[in-house]
Amino acid sequence: MSESAATPEMPPQYDPAQVEPRWAEAWVERGYFTADPGSDKPAYCIVIPPPNVTGRLHVGHALGRTIEDTLIRRAKMRGFEVLWLPGMDHAGIATQVVVERKLREEGIDRRDLGREAFVERVWQWKEQYGGEIVGQIKRMGASCDWSRERFTMDEGLSKAVRTAFVRLYEAGLIYRGERLVNWCPTDRTGLSDSEVEHDEVEGELVTFSYPLSDGTGSIQVATTRLETMLGDTGIAVHPGDERYAALVGKMVKHPFDGRDIPIVADHHVDKDFGTGAVKVTPAHDQNDFDIAQRTGLPLMNILEADATLNEAVPAEFRGLDRYEARKAVRDRLDELGLLVAEERPYTHAVGHCYRCHSEIEPWIAGLQWFVKVSGLTGPAREAALDGRVRFTPERWQRPYVAWLENLRDWNISRQLWWGHRIPAWYCLDGHVTVSSDDPTACAECGSAGLTQDEDVLDTWFSSQLWPYSTLGWPDETPELAKFYPNAVLVTGYEILYLWVARMIMSGMFLVGDVPFRDVVIHGLVRDQQGRKMSKSLGNVIDPIEMIDRYGADALRFSLARAATGGQQDIPLSEEAIEGGRNFANKLWNAARLVMRDYPGGEPVLPPMERLTPAERWLLSRQEACLTEVDAALDEYRFSDAAQAMYRFVWSEFCDWGLEFEKGRLDGSDEERKDAGQVLGWVLERTLRLMHPIMPFVTEEVWQRFGMGESLSLASWPEALRTHSDNDAEASFAFVQELVTAIRQFRSQHNIPPKQKIEVTVGADDDHRAIVEMLAERVIRMSGLSELKIESGSAVKLEGRTRLMLAGGHADIALAGTLDVEAERQRLEKKLADVLESHARAEKKLANQGFLAKAAADVVGAEREKLARLEAEREQLDAQLAELG
């Protein structure tokens, strides 16, 4: 078997491990994807969503990178000056936590180390262990311009961050204020609203009484966070609530420390919820904070940064964490007889940290910096509404717009050490100096002795600048001029608000244009059952493992094929990736066959008149495939594109095209040469077509054909209208039907492959002609001893049975060996089908409404169908009668 001497160097199984690393390296080394901002080709730029330096490649990344690489490679082939700009995000919290954990293993607390030394350690960690993901992205075959790799904390981007801050500040769009922030007690930092995830939590709604200070009664309130009552500074009721009207202005006495607390009226209170009275804890609840602002209630902070109770509460509760305190307070209230009823199970949404999933505590964390979003949302909203930014799928536009319309100011101060230090300095008098360069004197009073703000900026503050900071902004670089706006941004919906929306807002304001024209939003990759991948479920698909096992092309293809866009998320299984591997192998083997007789070099299509009908059919099908793939990729329908390739290569090129060409490959020298050129020509275009999705196997095959320097530099195969050939498609379809019908017959009669049968085909002139031309292959493919061709449709059936075809028939010699009973069953089943269809067609044509209102061609087609079924029925009746 291995003596197929023509292809000694192409084993029958494609081995990606032998191929991929070689090409991945060569593409980068040869600088194919190094962008030239001075080029006069049109620009096509994508910036990679920068993964965290701490990150490892997961399937979500793999999906995004596959899509981006497909777009970039195709754009390059179509003549664009492409730039796919890679890089990483410093990822403030995530990275700080990783390094802190590592230090703790060494017995070091970051606070002992001090800020500077700690940050130094993080940098060291970054250099040593960070960026593993970059190598992993390279393994996927990503055609990034690695010479332009950036990091959100490199020098240029730090300059961009400061410039952005200063410009926003000077425009009055950044301010400092004391607000309640979303505090993560584990990470010990404030978070923006977008970094808080609301999850349903099973809690208890506890109702208890506050006694009125004047002893005339009590008022009941309910809460799920009972410990916060230690910081209550008021009770609120609705102003129109008659039940409580007389109490407004009175005081209640705090049961633990005897403080007098006023009852106030505020419209926020819902009369119909619970008792209609609300305890107010301004320092630990956003609503309560707002009520306090309106009614003048004081703030009472009862929590430390780690969410244990502070000095402000009675001694017995001090130092308890919030959950312990919740119990302790309940017990005390119970003792005092103030608990009103059994506590009720109650599910409610609680904010959690998007990094560590601790429950968020609303907390006063001192002065914080905020972005005043009202000055930014308008243009970002307009850009989406008027189509300067287009979302794919479109349905994401609405939530995006709605989000902008309801946006609250963005807290950008983070109480961390790893990140961009806020470029604000304070003098002893408390004046604020905001500057992009480190100032030496207070901008207001000129005094020296400035101290910089201790906090760093939200990671997303720097990532929002990514589409232009990476191109050199704020400097007016050639890169910025050429590649901004970017062509497209590819990302998952989970960071639509966190990242995408902010890039648009900041891009509009700082650069004056949208950051990208298209936003392609893909779903979350899930397992086959639609479950999120998680370590605990053990259903995580590790892309690197998959690449080891099946190759990067296989992974890429299966991801592209799975990304249907219709549904929200994307199910992926190892079997699907295996399918991708099989497909690469199929292509490989098709190439082996073509190459067996291929002389090498660029294929030249023989003149049309020398082509067989099968070849013209193949060319026509290829054009259909190209057209379909083009349309699909233009609209970011990656699954459809992948599907179209798969179908063409497997079901058309291999199953029919190659099978029919085998005859010619074994024929005369001229025939073999022509066939080789046709196959080479079709294959070469197919390789170019598939290259953006499966770059490795296509490049490898292309090279083995000696087509040129690199497929990466080849041009995109444009569809050739002249190759579309309806006649060839129609007549070849008859041959396909003939072959398939005979195969079915053989299978139904259990005729072994060795047993050859005799078939006589009757058809109209055109169909007879094509069968005649392709007879040799029809004989081989359907296992015939003899293929006779006759004109007309003489109903002479002695000793033969008939297969009805659209446009003809095939008679099979029974030769006494066939199972009569099996044949009767076959015919009866067929007859039943025909009768059912016949009845349906008859009914339709008897319907006056149908005749009157349906389009003429539809009615005509129905009539033809009826006539055909009529003929088939007669034929079947005759055959059954003959069987006796």
Add this chain to the structure above:
RNA sequence: GGGCGCUUAGCUCAGAGGGAGAGCGCCGCCCUUACAAGGCGGAGGUCGAAGGUUCGAGCCCUUCAGCGCCCACCA
């Protein structure tokens, strides 16, 4: 409380108002000189439910049910 998506074959999903498709899985036959990671053939669906529009509905409209997301300051 708003909003979005989904419901079609055993599984995962495509389906452009005129006879329900693919991949995987399953069954049968085949190691036929590109490929057993393969070839050939096959079974399998009252398209979530109920109404409506239409000559004609998986597709358009309404309602309902189930599943899943996102947003939201009812303690």
